[in-house]
Amino acid sequence: MAAPLLEVRDLHAGYGRAEVLTGLNLQLAAGQVVTVIGPNGAGKSTTLNALMGLLPARGQVLFDGADIADTTLEERVMLGLALVPERRELFGTMPVEDNLVLGGYRPMKLRIPKWRDGLDRVYGLFPRLKERRTQLAGTLSGGERQMLAVGRALMAQPKLLMLDEPSLGLAPLVVREIFGIITQLRAQGVSILLVEQNARAALEVADHGYVLETGEIKLHGAAAQLAGDPRVVETYLGAGRSRASEPASVHVA
Template sequence: MTTESLLLDVQGLHAGYGRAEVLSGLGFQLARGQVVTVIGPNGAGKSTTLNALMGLLPARGTIRFDGVDLADTTLEERVMMGLALVPEKRELFGTMPVEDNLVLGGYRPMRLGVPGWKSGLERVYDLFPRLKERRAQLAGTLSGGERQMLAVGRALMAQPKLLMLDEPSLGLAPLVVREIFRIIERLRAEGVSILLVEQNARAALEVADYGYVLETGEIGLHGPARDLAKDVRVIDTYLGAARGKAAAEA
């Protein structure tokens, strides 16, 4: 991976809550236009990783984003630099209409003076036609799948350099999960850089270019996503016996 292609470079990352350290010297990289997934069990530190990258948690180590060291930068500064996080809890403005939530997501390009930034609404509505149908509906009255779509759409309104998704499939019906991952595949085809944290290892590895397996705050395995999907250790722990049989017969 060349320096020019590298968008995110994390080395020796330590973070946690109070005296409880969750991440123990984490290191990984992400290239421009790449989808990288971090998979692992509950409690491994997946969400902690994203919160540390976003500046929501104090952290030690080196985080370089688009060639800039993020040490001593605030959450707001990281947002303006092009980091966008779709949190696990979505954190929408429930008493505001769908379209107002999306417009608020455009704060970054609006502040940067990007001409025609509101045209991003049409892109979001193209990705998520259901949001266009419900654009006047209060966000708090949407279904779980629609709220996830709105959270992703709001993040895309920021025109981020890196879109970070925290468990986008959590709590959603299988049909909705497939729809969310189809959108991730489409964004990948458009060249959007994505850091995907997921417990649904099978779905994550199918859409990602590269994967990291996080185990108790450290990287246990990493490699091209298609290789990890065939790795016996990943199959046994995350993909189940049925997937293991299929991989063995391939």
């Protein structure tokens, strides 16, 4: 069996003296979409920020066969990690296309041939960005800004794309569009770690899921089976769905 692309062992992280993650463990195989769901304050964004090197952390982070726990943010970017943060962090006074080109810093630095061809791929996924390529990023709608943030991350040709609450603050129609793009990326073999409060949508597009509560993984298993687990249904999906018996392959951490 191939080694996981990402394996996190006993990860502790937080802000100052306040520890948020208290021994987190998770795995992601190449080509998988893995989602981490949970309530506000559970530590979902903290997980991504720690993995990206934005927060000090303790524990093992194995990425593509190497322990990257002591590497810097810049080193992790060059190794192939890309994060789309919750706040998107676009350059609002720059045009859409300039934002995308800046996302290509990694392949440019690595001298990957024809890295600018990534623009065509992004415009294929997000035709609206092509229409607005000369428009300032700060003038885009919320959904368009999210598309631009994802597109900029894809320009880095990442080995692992990490998405922090991509549906946050978006209208339902736009949320469906964003998750449709995640489904397309999954079909193309893009490895994705998805942190999301919209548990229903996340479990529909993911291969595997983790339920994070108060800094610890409480449940994990195949996404389809988690979606039928009574505890997940009651807490995250609404009690209106049928309550199938607990699937055997859903693991209590």
